[in-house]
Structures are given as C-alpha cells and as structure tokens.
Amino acid sequence: MIDKKEKSLVVIQLSGGNDAMNTLVPYTNGIYHDSRSAIHLTEDKIIDIDGSLGFHPEMGEIKKLWDQNKVAVINGIGYPVPNRSHFRSMDIWHTAESETIAADGWLGRTIREIDPKHKNVVTAVNFGRGLPRALVCKDVPVASVGDLNTYGLMPDIKGSVQRENALNYFSRMYGPNQGRDAILNTLSENGVSAMTGVDILSDANSKYSSSVEYADNPISNNLKDIAKVIFANIGTKIYYAQQGSFDTHAGELFNHAKLWKDLSDALGDFFEDLREHDKENDVTVLLFSEFGRRIEDNGSGTDHGSGGVAFVLGGSVKGGFYGELPSLELSEQVEGDMKYNNDFRGTYATLLDQWLGIDSVPILGKNYEQHNFINTGI
Amino acid sequence: MSNNEILLMAHLMRRVGFGSTKDELNKYVKKGYDNQVDEILDLEPNYEVSNHMINRYQPDYESPMGSSANGATWLYRMVWSDFPFKEKISLFWHGIFATGYAKLANGYVLADQIRMFSKYGLGNYQDLLLHLSKDPAMIIWLDNCESHKGAINENYGRELLELFSMGTGNYTEKDIKEAARAFTGWTIANKDYMTAKSQRDSVWPYGRLAMHFEYKEDDHDGDEKTFLGETGKFNGEDIIEIICKQKATAKFISRHIYSFFVEDEPPVPEWPYKEPNNPEAIEALSEVYFDKGYNIKEMLRFLFKSKFFKSEKVWNKRVKSPIELVAGTLRITKEFSRPDKQQSLTNSHTQFMGQHAMNPPSVEGWHWGTEWLDSGTVVERVNFSSSKLGNVNNLGIRRIIDNIKSNISNQFTPEFLIEIVLEELGAIIVSKTTKDTLNDFVKSKIDSEKALTDDNLSEFLQLVGAMPEYQRT
Numbered sequence: 018m019i020d021k022k023e024k025s026l027v028v029i030q031l032s033g034g035n036d037a038m039n040t041l042v043p044y045t046n047g048i049y050h051d052s053r054s055a056i057h058l059t060e061d062k063i064i065d066i067d068g069s070l071g072f073h074p075e076m077g078e079i080k081k082l083w084d085q086n087k088v089a090v091i092n093g094i095g096y097p098v099p100n101r102s103h104f105r106s107m108d109i110w111h112t113a114e115s116e117t118i119a120a121d122g123w124l125g126r127t128i129r130e131i132d133p134k135h136k137n138v139v140t141a142v143n144f145g146r147g148l149p150r151a152l153v154c155k156d157v158p159v160a161s162v163g164d165l166n167t168y169g170l171m172p173d174i175k176g177s178v179q180r181e182n183a184l185n186y187f188s189r190m191y192g193p194n195q196g197r198d199a200i201l202n203t204l205s206e207n208g209v210s211a212m213t214g215v216d217i218l219s220d221a222n223s224k225y226s227s228s229v230e231y232a233d234n235p236i237s238n239n240l241k242d243i244a245k246v247i248f249a250n251i252g253t254k255i256y257y258a259q260q261g262s263f264d265t266h267a268g269e270l271f272n273h274a275k276l277w278k279d280l281s282d283a284l285g286d287f288f289e290d291l292r293e294h295d296k297e298n299d300v301t302v303l304l305f306s307e308f309g310r311r312i313e314d315n316g317s318g319t320d321h322g323s324g325g326v327a328f329v330l331g332g333s334v335k336g337g338f339y340g341e342l343p344s345l346e347l348s349e350q351v352e353g354d355m356k357y358n359n360d361f362r363g364t365y366a367t368l369l370d371q372w373l374g375i376d377s378v379p380i381l382g383k384n385y386e387q388h389n390f391i392n393t394g395i
Numbered sequence: 396m397s398n399n400e401i402l403l404m405a406h407l408m409r410r411v412g413f414g415s416t417k418d419e420l421n422k423y424v425k426k427g428y429d430n431q432v433d434e435i436l437d438l439e440p441n442y443e444v445s446n447h448m449i450n451r452y453q454p455d456y457e458s459p460m461g462s463s464a465n466g467a468t469w470l471y472r473m474v475w476s477d478f479p480f481k482e483k484i485s486l487f488w489h490g491i492f493a494t495g496y497a498k499l500a501n502g503y504v505l506a507d508q509i510r511m512f513s514k515y516g517l518g519n520y521q522d523l524l525l526h527l528s529k530d531p532a533m534i535i536w537l538d539n540c541e542s543h544k545g546a547i548n549e550n551y552g553r554e555l556l557e558l559f560s561m562g563t564g565n566y567t568e569k570d571i572k573e574a575a576r577a578f579t580g581w582t583i584a585n586k587d588y589m590t591a592k593s594q595r596d597s598v599w600p601y602g603r604l605a606m607h608f609e610y611k612e613d614d615h616d617g618d619e620k621t622f623l624g625e626t627g628k629f630n631g632e633d634i635i636e637i638i639c640k641q642k643a644t645a646k647f648i649s650r651h652i653y654s655f656f657v658e659d660e661p662p663v664p665e666w667p668y669k670e671p672n673n674p675e676a677i678e679a680l681s682e683v684y685f686d687k688g689y690n691i692k693e694m695l696r697f698l699f700k701s702k703f704f705k706s707e708k709v710w711n712k713r714v715k716s717p718i719e720l721v722a723g724t725l726r727i728t729k730e731f732s733r734p735d736k737q738q739s740l741t742n743s744h745t746q747f748m749g750q751h752a753m754n755p756p757s758v759e760g761w762h763w764g765t766e767w768l769d770s771g772t773v774v775e776r777v778n779f780s781s782s783k784l785g786n787v788n789n790l791g792i793r794r795i796i797d798n799i800k801s802n803i804s805n806q807f808t809p810e811f812l813i814e815i816v817l818e819e820l821g822a823i824i825v826s827k828t829t830k831d832t833l834n835d836f837v838k839s840k841i842d843s844e845k846a847l848t849d850d851n852l853s854e855f856l857q858l859v860g861a862m863p864e865y866q867r868t
Contacts, residue, residue, distance in 0.1 A: 102500035120757040147747035158770040173782040189832045190862050203765040204863045210770040
C-alpha cells in the first residue's frame, strides 16, 4: 500500500485553452488533416504512440515517460454544457462547480481537509503571484511564491545583514505587544506565520542540491522550485504552477510548439530530479486546461472549443489511455468541437481518493465515476 | 492649526478617498472640517481623467480579453483623479453589487456598470436600485434574462432582497418568487446573440458590443402579486418602491455604509446573528435615510459630521482593502503619470492580494475586514508597500525626501525624522511598539544629518511600508 502521508500532488494549469488535437494528434485521421489545413502537424514529425495517435513533436520527454508507463492520457475530458469563455470555464475547473458560481476552490477545500487547524503554513504552495481560485478557501493559508530564490519579506532590502536586521524589526512590529485589537491580532498572527513560511521555504531553497540542470524558462523554474520544496520534506501536499498562454488564435504552430517544448523538457528534468532523490513514486502531476479548441482551424490558429485532454504523470501512475478519444465525425461534433465523454471531476475524485487518500465526496459535492490510473499496488 | 485637526482630516480623507499627503491635509484643514465635507459631497470634480487619455495608452480599455484592463483604468482614475471620492463611491457599490467578468465575459458592460455607480451612487437609493435592475451586467450576472412569464428564475429576486436591500430573515421565500415574477420581462436587447457572443469570448470578427436594457411587455407577468404584505399588479418599479420603504432596508444599507466608511463590521452573512458595532449609529443613519428620502449623499453628510465618525475610537479601524492599499500607495509615490502598460501591471497587485476588481469571488462580493489578511496576502501587501515607498526614484518619494532634508537641517533627532516621515505619508498614527522599533532602526543607521543618504532613507521607508499600521485605514 502507498503511505499516503508522503504523497503530494503537483497541478499545472495550461492557461488559455490547450489545443488537444495538436497535442495528442490523430494523425492518421483524414478529418484531422482536412480541418487543419493551415496548422496540421505532419506525420514525419509526430511522435507516434500506437500507429494512429501521436504526441506533438516537442513532447519527446513526455513520450519517454509514457514509454516507462508513467503517463495517463485522459481523452475527452470536460463537463456538461461547455462554456467557451476562458474565465467561466477556468472557474468551473477551479471550483469543480459547473452550474453555480462558487466562492472556493477544490484544492482549497482539500487543504482544509488535510490540515483543518492550519498547523502547517506550507501545506500548499502556489508558484506564481496571486492565488488561482482553485486554491482559495476561507481560513486556508497558502503561500504564493514567484521565485524561491528571491522569496521573502521586503525583498528590496539589499545585503544579507541588512535583510536580517530588517526582519528582526519586522518581527518586533508584528510580535506580541500590548493594547491590541482584532485587526492587530490578525495582522500579527499572519505576519508571524508569513515569516515562518518564508523561513521554511528559504531553507528549502538553500538546502537543495541536484545534478539535474533545468532550462531557464518560467515553467522550468517553477518545477525546479517545486522539486526543492518536495526534497525539503516540509509537509507540503499540494503544489500549483501555470504554463501559458495556450490561447493560440494565431501563430499556433510556433507558439504551441514552444509551450510544449518548455513544459515537456521541464517535466523530463523534474522527473529525473525526483528519481535522483528517490521521490519518483511520491509525486503525481496533473496537467489540465480550461478547454480544448475548435476542430477546424482559422487560418493560423484555432478558436475556443470544448472537450480537451488532460495528463496525469508520475511513478505511481498506471500509464495508458483513459476516457475515450472523441470522434471527429461531423455528426459527433458539438458546434464544431470535440464532445466531452468524461467529467473532469472524475479525475479530481481519482486523485483525491486514490492518490491523496482523502474522501472526495465532501470536496466535490457528490460521487463521480473514477478512473483507475493510480497504481495502488506499489 | 492643531495636530488633532490634521489627524481628524487625515481620517476623513482616508475614508472618502485613498488618503492625502501632508500638504493636502494642511490645505483642507484651513478650509474647516465641515466645509471640506460639504465640498467633497457637493462639488463636481474640475478635472476628470478622460477616456481619450486612457484610450491612447489602452486602446482596448473597455473591451479587453480579460477584466484586467478595466480594473487598471479604474485604478488609474483612483490614483490620478483630484477627486477620488467618486471612485470610492463606485468601489463601495461594487463591493455590494459585485458583478464579475467570469460570467459576463464582456468588459463594456462592466465598465458601464461602474460608471452608473459613480453617476447615481450618491442619489436616492430607490433610483439606484432601479438603475441596477436595468443594468445589463447585473441582468446577466443574476440571470434575470432567464426569468420569464410563467417560468421564473429566482436569482435576481432573491439577491435583490438578500444582498442588495433587506438582508436575510426579513422576507419569505414567497416574497422572493413574487419579486422575481414582477421582474419578468426585464432583459437585455438581442439577448441570444449577445450571450452567445460573450460565451465565444472573442473580439473577432466584430469586436465587442455594448448591451442595452430592454423591457419586454409580452414576457412580463402582469398578474396580481402579494409582496411584503402588499397586493397589486406589481412591476419591478413597484417592488423597489416597497423594498425602499422597509425599516430593514434602511438598517441594512446603513450598516453597509457604516462598515465601509466608519469601521469594519463582520461579513454580511453574520449580520443576522451579530449586533452592529454601534447600534445607535445605525439607528441614526436609518432615520436620515427616511427623513431625506433615501438620499445616500445626505446619509453620508450626516455620517461624516457625526460624533461617531469623528471619534478617535474608529480611526484606523478598518483593514485597507487591496485596492485601497494599492491606490493609496500610488497616490503617494506618484510613479505613473500616464495609464501605460507599467501602470496597468500594477493593477495585478490587487489581485495578488485577493481583490481582482470586476471579478469578485462570488455574488456576495469580497469579505472585508480581517478576512483580507492571510499569510500569503500579508507577504504581498507588505512587499508591495515597502518596495513602493522605498523606491527613491519615485517622484512622490523624491519630494518627501527633499522635504525631510529641508525641514531637518537645524535639529536632527531620530524622533523628529520619524515624525516628519509619518506626517508626510498622511499623518499615520503608530503604536509605541512600532515607534520604538523605528527609533532603534534610525539610531542604528541614521545617527546624523550626514547619514540621510538615499540608501538609508530607502531602507527606512521600506520599514515604514512594512509596519502593521500601514495596512490599516
């Protein structure tokens, strides 16, 4: 059995709507080539998977993981009544609520379950500025880190002695003092836990050592920072990062390739790093996007669509295809888009119940049909 | 002028706007407190940030792919207007009638709604609710366009009563349904096309379009309704008239005003279970509401001149909302003179701190007060204010440093330096602990006039930006 205490989940949001058809390419399907006259990927470049489907040419590192049986591809993922607004659709994925506007996020609710008394200020760490709604939940603290190397309070103060002094003054101003009111109480409580979080995370940064050399781009930096925090063993269960923008209305061939190259290479390095630190089986990564894109291209890119593809990667993942590949036949399309056939909340439920060992029903509101992409036998 | 007059004026200016600098405070105090209140309420601004200016830098300012450009231009107005009171009023109503991009995917109608708040937000509450009920953004946000004769959607009827006027516990489920019936037929013109277009969320091929209110007589349920004990063939206007007569409405709106302008009240969902901080003040405001014909401006005039508003007990008894923190800081630093790209990027800091204008977390809007603060947002808030105040290249900070140097020439002491800086930043009051801490810093670093270097002052200002008092208003 997996000891679920050691397990963590890394969620990477592909912002802007990733084009599923140019990610997992049905390259032997005539409809693909017909509808993608401007931006189809050619057979000689596609990384073949099974003679009919192939990965985007820049996904070589992900293909290597696939060959090791560590990649679950979830086809046809979506939700009923697709919404093609970035904001609304992302909101639906974040809150796991497709009908009403919900205030809190599915991961925020998960953190509350894991650490109801918020004893650990770094149960979840977001890499990026500002919390995505997925991580928002009342009374749930989440650290947001732009860059672990510079993360801290008053980062503009130069020089380590000066910084240490400044932090001492900060802790005096926020520390216990007399005549406090509710506002000062809250400020001081959170000021102190912010300092604690900063301390713990800076420590994670300084202790890191690895032979893996990551590229220098935002998603590589984020995954490297995530690796640092994982290796520091500070009880973080949820990591969040974003890659984008996948909103490829124009110039898709070039932009989409660059986005996937950076992401795929970064994931390759990240998993190598995990292996080197013997953590490969303790980390599962989810890649998701708010929607897929239109089947037919618009001359240089694609417009917003529905029905997308998600990926779950990791040493404890049972690789393979999940969900069904949506048919491209005109009669099966929804307003020119691929039709979804499995609810994204089934994937969330699988990750919660089978991976993190947390009852998914209170978090998602009800039972969703789960996949079996987690290898529970290790 | 006495120090107390300055401190009181500073309190007023923090509440009606985003704070004032020392020079501004001196000018206002000379006018007299009551005159200043009347001017704020009665004068029309003589300079408004023009749309043309904003258009030059942000051609898509009302039709962005996201809500950010809207928020950025609004922030620009808050920072550069001579008269930020108008923006503050819009911000007040946006907090209550919170409407968001996530569902609308249309920047025009949100910008229109904010303009509507600044135009009608100081008038009669009945009027404001009427404009709100006809506001296209609101009609979509709360699904009134999905409410039809014989097939009502209760959403708007419910929130009108729960969030916009009376608060829970003052009406029945039946009243909600009757209100919803009365608002059938209140929709937007060309609805199917407009919503489909929003959902496509694309500026292609025709760009975005504004939306307009339309009343559809044939979709209106004209039958008899019984609402809050009154019976008649009510239309939406009648429902609003009945709502505005209610004592509960007077109290509810008074409590909102108190919470925004005087001191933080608990979040709205707790109101039915928790007494107001100051029940007499709410009572008094409710009386003005009825005496002055539901007039918001007159309620505010009464409030700003009241003992409970002027009382030292409520000074700094609010947590700055992220927008207040960012706008107030940028008014001090004066680092942007144009609504350019850098300025619009600054707007994203409010989002990092948990308040994305025009994209509220839910129909309830944001929870104010101490709920702004968690360990993540405190880092963002402290870092923002400390790095902005500590940047000696910012025009406003440069001027403050010059003032310090010219004032301090004869008698340098750490206490005097601290006093000047806190005054310049808008007469900030600090606790003994904070003062002692600042004092120790100055003693260790700036022991004489010669040590007033940019580097040292920058470090000092960063510490001032980081102090807990800076987070309060």
